[in-house]
Amino acid sequence: MALVEVQNIWKAFEGHSVLRNVSLLVNKGSAVAILGKSGAGKSVLLKILIGLIKPDAGSAMIDGKDVVTIPRKEMNALRKTMGYLFQGAALYDSMSVRENLAFPLERQVTLTQEELEDRIVTQLRLVGLEDAIDKMPSELSGGMKKRVGLARALITNPRIMFYDEPTTGLDPITSREISYLMRNLQERYQLTSIAVTHDMQCAKIIADNVAILSEGTLEHQGTLSTLEQSQDETVRSFFVSV
Numbered sequence: 001m002a003l004v005e006v007q008n009i010w011k012a013f014e015g016h017s018v019l020r021n022v023s024l025l026v027n028k029g030s031a032v033a034i035l036g037k038s039g040a041g042k043s044v045l046l047k048i049l050i051g052l053i054k055p056d057a058g059s060a061m062i063d064g065k066d067v068v069t070i071p072r073k074e075m076n077a078l079r080k081t082m083g084y085l086f087q088g089a090a091l092y093d094s095m096s097v098r099e100n101l102a103f104p105l106e107r108q109v110t111l112t113q114e115e116l117e118d119r120i121v122t123q124l125r126l127v128g129l130e131d132a133i134d135k136m137p138s139e140l141s142g143g144m145k146k147r148v149g150l151a152r153a154l155i156t157n158p159r160i161m162f163y164d165e166p167t168t169g170l171d172p173i174t175s176r177e178i179s180y181l182m183r184n185l186q187e188r189y190q191l192t193s194i195a196v197t198h199d200m201q202c203a204k205i206i207a208d209n210v211a212i213l214s215e216g217t218l219e220h221q222g223t224l225s226t227l228e229q230s231q232d233e234t235v236r237s238f239f240v241s242v
């Protein structure tokens, strides 16, 4: 069953066309990586899926609801089933790690202080950072920030995860660690996930299926090994250049 069903999405900014007839299906429990060069429209596509940008045409069904036309109240309810890791991790700099993790929970559910602390500690343990609970973001390395971002995104038990460049700015080894962590968490919670990235190594680790966003379209979709064997110029250049 498709949990995410994007159909014929078009988007232009001031006459400059970014997405042209983009369609994508993501089955429940599967992970897709959308690859594309800088400026290809990856972040725009993700923002459309989470309802932050309205497309000019097309639909994006998530769990049977079209986020393009959904009323705000229903969108807020749907958002509770979604988790995001934005480009740059985007932790709240003035809050400790504990407070960063508490933030999305406090907005969604009422928990006692103990329950809250328990959820936070459990989540940090999952990403291997329970010792960092009292630290401020400025005291963390880039990889640690991503881990905290992951823990924060998952603390509300989402069913669908959206990742925007989860490994950007990390060295290759840390990138690989974060990618494996994403893969493990996805399997553990049977998440449906969509990641946009230009990191092929990351895509290989985290995704069952890959799609390439080029010239505003998502023409090439399939398993990584299928695409790897493709003779298409765009696909080939992608595999060679990264």
Ligand SMILES: Nc1ncnc2c1ncn2[C@@H]1O[C@H](COP(=O)(O)OP(=O)(O)OP(=O)(O)O)[C@@H](O)[C@H]1O
Residues within 6 Å of the ligand: 013, 018, 036, 037, 038, 039, 040, 041, 042, 043, 044, 045, 198
């Ligand atoms: N809110 C906006 N207003 C106007 N133009 C925008 C807006 N958001 C994105 N764009 C334009 O859309 C195009 C695609 O941007 P997008 O951020 O999706 O690229 P990307 O594939 O995520 O790139 P990167 O890999 O560098 O993050 C760019 O030309 C950008 O300038």
Ligand SMILES: [Mg+2]
Residues within 6 Å of the ligand: 042, 043, 044, 087, 164, 165
């Ligand atoms: Mg981007």
